[in-house]
Amino acid sequence: MHTLxxxxxxxxxxxxxxxxxxxQIISVSFRVTGTALFVSVLIGVPLGTVLGLVDFPGKKIIxxxxxxxxxxxxxxxxxxxFIMFSASGPFGSLGWLFTTRSIVVAQTILxxxxxxxxxxxxxLSIDIALIRQMKSLGTSRKQLLWTxxxxxxxxxxxxxxxxxxxVISEVGAVMLVGGNIAGKTRVLTTAIMLETxxxxxxxxxxxxxxxxxxxxxxxxxxxxFQHREIK
Amino acid sequence: MKTIxxxxxxxxxxxxxxxxxxxxxDLFQGEIFGLVGPSGAGKSTLLRLLDxxxxxxxxxxxxxxxxxxxxxxxxxxxxRKITTVFQEPALLKxxxxxxxxxxLKIRGIPIKGELKSELENLITDLSxxxxxxxxxxxxxxxxxxxxxxxxALIFKPEVLFLDEPTSNLDPTNISIIExxxxxxxxxxxxxxxxxxxxxxxxxxxxxxxxxxHRGEFIEIKERDNFxxxxxxxxxxxxxxxxxxx
Numbered sequence: 001m002h003t004l005x006x007x008x009x010x011x012x013x014x015x016x017x018x019x020x021x022x023x024q025i026i027s028v029s030f031r032v033t034g035t036a037l038f039v040s041v042l043i044g045v046p047l048g049t050v051l052g053l054v055d056f057p058g059k060k061i062i063x064x065x066x067x068x069x070x071x072x073x074x075x076x077x078x079x080x081x082f083i084m085f086s087a088s089g090p091f092g093s094l095g096w097l098f099t100t101r102s103i104v105v106a107q108t109i110l111x112x113x114x115x116x117x118x119x120x121x122x123x124l125s126i127d128i129a130l131i132r133q134m135k136s137l138g139t140s141r142k143q144l145l146w147t148x149x150x151x152x153x154x155x156x157x158x159x160x161x162x163x164x165x166x167v168i169s170e171v172g173a174v175m176l177v178g179g180n181i182a183g184k185t186r187v188l189t190t191a192i193m194l195e196t197x198x199x200x201x202x203x204x205x206x207x208x209x210x211x212x213x214x215x216x217x218x219x220x221x222x223x224x225f226q227h228r229e230i231k
Numbered sequence: 232m233k234t235i236x237x238x239x240x241x242x243x244x245x246x247x248x249x250x251x252x253x254x255x256x257d258l259f260q261g262e263i264f265g266l267v268g269p270s271g272a273g274k275s276t277l278l279r280l281l282d283x284x285x286x287x288x289x290x291x292x293x294x295x296x297x298x299x300x301x302x303x304x305x306x307x308x309x310x311r312k313i314t315t316v317f318q319e320p321a322l323l324k325x326x327x328x329x330x331x332x333x334x335l336k337i338r339g340i341p342i343k344g345e346l347k348s349e350l351e352n353l354i355t356d357l358s359x360x361x362x363x364x365x366x367x368x369x370x371x372x373x374x375x376x377x378x379x380x381x382x383a384l385i386f387k388p389e390v391l392f393l394d395e396p397t398s399n400l401d402p403t404n405i406s407i408i409e410x411x412x413x414x415x416x417x418x419x420x421x422x423x424x425x426x427x428x429x430x431x432x433x434x435x436x437x438x439x440x441x442x443x444h445r446g447e448f449i450e451i452k453e454r455d456n457f458x459x460x461x462x463x464x465x466x467x468x469x470x471x472x473x474x475x476x
Contacts (some may be wrong), residue, residue, distance in 0.1 A: 133321035136282055137334050137382070138311035151324055 003201055010202020011209055020111070022206060029187040032100050033167045034176075036107035040163050044115030045156055049149050051116070051159035052123025053131070069113025074106075078173030081106040085177065098179040103187070108174040118162055122155020123148055154226060161222045168214055232259040234293075235390060235422050236281060241290035243276050243446075244405065251276045251446040253290070258390075263416040263423040263452070265437035267430065267469070269476040273446040274426045278392050281424070282315045311338065315392040320379035322367040327378050329361060330367045334386040336418055350385060357381050357411060373404030384415055391415065393425040397432065409436060434458060441467050444474065 014022050051063065083089050085097040085105075096102045126148060151157065162207055171189035178185035180194060188207050195204035236258035243251040251273040258264055258281075266274050279285045280292065285300045294313075299305055322330050331354065335342060342350060352414075354360050357377045362370065367378060376396065383391060387458040394414065413436055418425040427433055433440050434454065441451035442465065450463040461467050468474040 127321065129317065129319050130321045130323070132284060133315075133317060133379075135284055136313075136315045136317075137337070138307065138314065138386075139337050143337050146322070184365055 003210050004205075007201035007205040010115070011206035014206040015209065019206075021030045022210075024183055024185055025188060025191045025207065026210060028100065028185065029168065031178055032103050032108060032187060033164065036104045036167050037160065037164050039104070040111040040115045041156075041160060044112050044159065044163070045119050045147065045149060048116040048119025048159070049123050049145055049152070051118045052126075052143070053148060054150075063117075063120070066113050066117045068108075070117055072110060072113070073172075074110055074170050075176065077106050077109050078176030081109065081173065081177045097177060098185060100178070100185055102177040103174050103185060104231060106177050107167040107170060110170060110173065111167050114166055115159040115163040118159030119149075119152060119156055122152035122159070123212060125155070126151050132157035152220055157222055161218050165215060169211065232262065234258070235260040235295060238281075239291045239293070239294040241277075241280065241281060242288050242293065243273075243285070244288040249446060251280070251287075252450060253277065253446075256441070256448060256451070256470045258422060258424060259439075260422055261416070261420045262438045263425065263436055264411070265433035266424060266426045266443060267428060267433050267440060268443035269428065269469070269474055270394070271445075272443040274443050275394050276446075277443065278315060278394050278424070278426060281390075282313050282392055283310055284315075311386075312389040313392070314383050314388045314390075315385075315394060316376075316379050316383045316396050318376040318395040318398050320372075322370075322375055322382075324368050324377055325366070326363070327365055327367050327370070328354075328363045330378050330383055331359075331363075331381045334382060338386060340386070353381050353384060354413075358407060373400050376400060376404065377407060379436040380411055384411070387419060388421065390422045390424070393423070395428070396425055397427075397429075405432075412436060430458075441470055445476075 051059065051066075062122055076199065081102055082097065084091050085094065085102050087097075094101075096105070131144070132153065134147055139147060169189060169195060174180075174185075174187055175190050177194070178187070178190065180186050180190040186194075188211050190206045192204045192211075195201070195207065233255045236256075237412065238253050238256040241251065241253040241256075242249055250287065266277070268274050276285075278289050283292075283299065283304055286304060289301065292299045294305065294309065297305065297309070323333065327382055331351070332342060335346075341344065351360075353366070357380060359374070359377055359381060362374060367375065370378065374412075380396065396412075397408055398407070409432065412423060412425065415421060425432075427434055427436075437454050440457040441455050442449040442463070444459075444465055450457070450461060450466045452461070463468060465474060
């Protein structure tokens with residue numbers, strides 16, 4: 001209990017003093033997870049919309065793969081990305097291993113199935129009568145796609161929050177492909193692991209508080225959006 | 232009268248079952264046509280084919296002289312001349328104003344000058360002015376259907392289809408919508424086809440009426456002749472409220 005209280009004190013001190021090491025870790029975390037989420041949304045939102053709207057051969061297989069992807073063990077994804085970007089791997093020449101780029105790839109693989117399937121489910125819940133009406137009013141395919149995305153916006157926000165939650169709290173894959181290099185690939189989760197092992201509980205707790213804060217803010221934004229939609 | 236639609240040997244099947252079989256049907260420019268018939272007669276199916284929302288299984292639909300069939304559908308420019316108001320209003324989760332102006336937005340038409348005043352008049356005529364900033368998903372059934380009618384009329388479609396537009400609405404809402412439809416058909420010279428199983432509505436609104444039964448046209452006549460001197464026994468039974476689906 002004493003350690004915990006002391007840890008909290010140190011954490012608050014670090015947060016108030018804007019410790020440069022702490023800020024560095026936060027900055028890398030935001031950059032990496034933000035990019036991974038951006039890529040996931042860029043691919044996942046249109047893909048989920050098309051999957052929700054269009055019937056085509058092989059759709060069931062893609063959907064099954066997507067649902068499987070939602071439960072991917074992060075460490076297995078990390079291993080896969082590690083092999084892909086290791087010196088003997090197919091993308092070894094890129095030199096991305098132990099850089100933030102490989103972390104972005106791993107996190108995108110983890111977030112993409114979540115974002116896509118949440119959007120798909122949301123699009124599937126849109127009344128077929130609305131889609132027929134939009135077509136009758138003269139929408140082009142692109143306009144229909146955009147209108148459906150806007151109608152499914154609540155699902156899209158949930159998808160983003162789920163994707164962000166999955167990647168910001170991820171540690172296994174990030175550790176494997178990023179290597180937890182100070183000032184370069186060290187993010188909030190990997191730093192917590194390291195600091196805890198080294199007995200710097202205050203620093204680890206400060207990072208933990210920030211992680212919780214991020215999760216809290218994300219949920220607040222989501223709830224505000226939901227409230228606005230329901231009102 | 233100039234023909235705007237000409238249908239030849241049109242057929243639609245679902246799971247191998249033929250639900251529509253129209254050998255010959257003409258829709259004239261500027262008329263208000265009433266399509267009547269019992270439930271399951273194929274009225275809504277015919278509307279979906281004429282609005283090019285679904286392809287026919289076989290047969291030809293000629294729209295303004297151009298032929299379309301199962302493998303040849305019209306381009307977006309042609310489709311944008313036609314629209315349907317369905318029984319369910321199907322509004323977007325946004326304001327009344329944004330719903331009504333949606334067809335203009337997708338066509339890239341700016342709301343200014345004469346169009347702006349036309350839009351304001353349309354909204355006022357349909358008693359929607361007070362509601363224009365409200366969210367559409369909070370409207371009553373009648374209000375929502377009036378929004379759907381305004382949304383369809385704002386871009387002045389050459390052909391307006393209405394599929395049971397006033398079912399389950401109260402007399403006030405029915406009256407507002409019927410007046411607007413009639414006004415649109417008569418003042419603009421555009422073509423209107425209204426599906427209804429309300430005989431009185433068909434009498435109030437239309438110039439010509441056709442009875443569809445089990446996917447086939449039984450009788451098509453001028454309104455007064457259709458109601459006063461029907462030739463076919465099935466039409467007589469329908470008017471007597473005695474025709475089963």
